[in-house]
Amino acid sequence: MSTPATEQGPAADREANDSLTQLDQARADFQGRLLSAGLLVSTGIDGLYGRSGTFEDIVDGVDRLVHDAGQAAHGAKGLRRLRFSPVLPRGSFEKTDYIASFPNLTGSISTFTGGNREHRALLADRDAGRPWDGHLSSAGTMLVSAACHPLYSTLAGEIPATGVLTDVYGYCFRHEPAIDPARMQAFRQHEFVFVGAPGDAEAHRDFWIGRGLQLLEDIGLEAQAVPANDPFFGRAGRMLVTNQLDENLKTELVVRIYGDLDDGTAIVSCNCHREHFGENFGITTPDGERAHSACVGFGMERIALALLSTHGLDIASWPGPVRNRLGF
Numbered sequence: 001m002s003t004p005a006t007e008q009g010p011a012a013d014r015e016a017n018d019s020l021t022q023l024d025q026a027r028a029d030f031q032g033r034l035l036s037a038g039l040l041v042s043t044g045i046d047g048l049y050g051r052s053g054t055f056e057d058i059v060d061g062v063d064r065l066v067h068d069a070g071q072a073a074h075g076a077k078g079l080r081r082l083r084f085s086p087v088l089p090r091g092s093f094e095k096t097d098y099i100a101s102f103p104n105l106t107g108s109i110s111t112f113t114g115g116n117r118e119h120r121a122l123l124a125d126r127d128a129g130r131p132w133d134g135h136l137s138s139a140g141t142m143l144v145s146a147a148c149h150p151l152y153s154t155l156a157g158e159i160p161a162t163g164v165l166t167d168v169y170g171y172c173f174r175h176e177p178a179i180d181p182a183r184m185q186a187f188r189q190h191e192f193v194f195v196g197a198p199g200d201a202e203a204h205r206d207f208w209i210g211r212g213l214q215l216l217e218d219i220g221l222e223a224q225a226v227p228a229n230d231p232f233f234g235r236a237g238r239m240l241v242t243n244q245l246d247e248n249l250k251t252e253l254v255v256r257i258y259g260d261l262d263d264g265t266a267i268v269s270c271n272c273h274r275e276h277f278g279e280n281f282g283i284t285t286p287d288g289e290r291a292h293s294a295c296v297g298f299g300m301e302r303i304a305l306a307l308l309s310t311h312g313l314d315i316a317s318w319p320g321p322v323r324n325r326l327g328f
């Protein structure tokens, strides 16, 4: 006869497995419904989608709200807009230290640099149905992992005492193929980045936690601010997770797309980087100190998906005030 205590282990495991299966099912269902409705278009690879006009209308509507919120908050303080391509020099990528923390999410660009002989070898492999990627070599460029990364190299040197505020928006790549439509390999982030004095950087992050929650509430999304950590890779990464949580560097605004099946999906991310980028990119304040930085990133696809999951896939039936705010 077993005691309740010994039964608790397997029962709890079973419950955990059940909810994991239910979560997988919920993600697959959501993906299936988005594809059937034509809002997302399959490319045949998990996490890479085409987007319909309606999906883009949602993204555009959200983007206007984000843009306006940025202008209202920072317009008078000289917020400037900068746009970068989704590809950045490997030298800049190096300085972000991304390869140390997230090698598994990284994307590098390769190209063919050989001559005729090497090309023939590539074609021979291709004709034989073998992989031909091995004939390519580094193009010296990387895919952008976070929209703010290309910014920092442009700020090298001394910046004004009041700091620099930048609005950046662009595609990011992270190699994490998944059924969950909220985990895309290529997605857009709209960020407001502050680089300057330590206290001002923290204030920037803290301001956007509250303002971000307000923006989401205005479009009918029930979000919560939660302390979070990045998915640092490997054994060394565990220490980085602890530091990030202990020092309260990252706060995510999460929405429960899948109800109680998980802890929610982060749709906005508010980050303090301390002096990390200031040091690696040689950005200094007039007092000779390393600049600190902070950014808020609005995940455009995830916000669109949270809206679709909350208000339904037919945007014509969304609540009037939400449609108004999004300009539908």
Ligand code: ZN
Binding pocket: 146, 147, 148, 149, 191, 193, 295, 296, 297
């Ligand atoms: Zn950022």
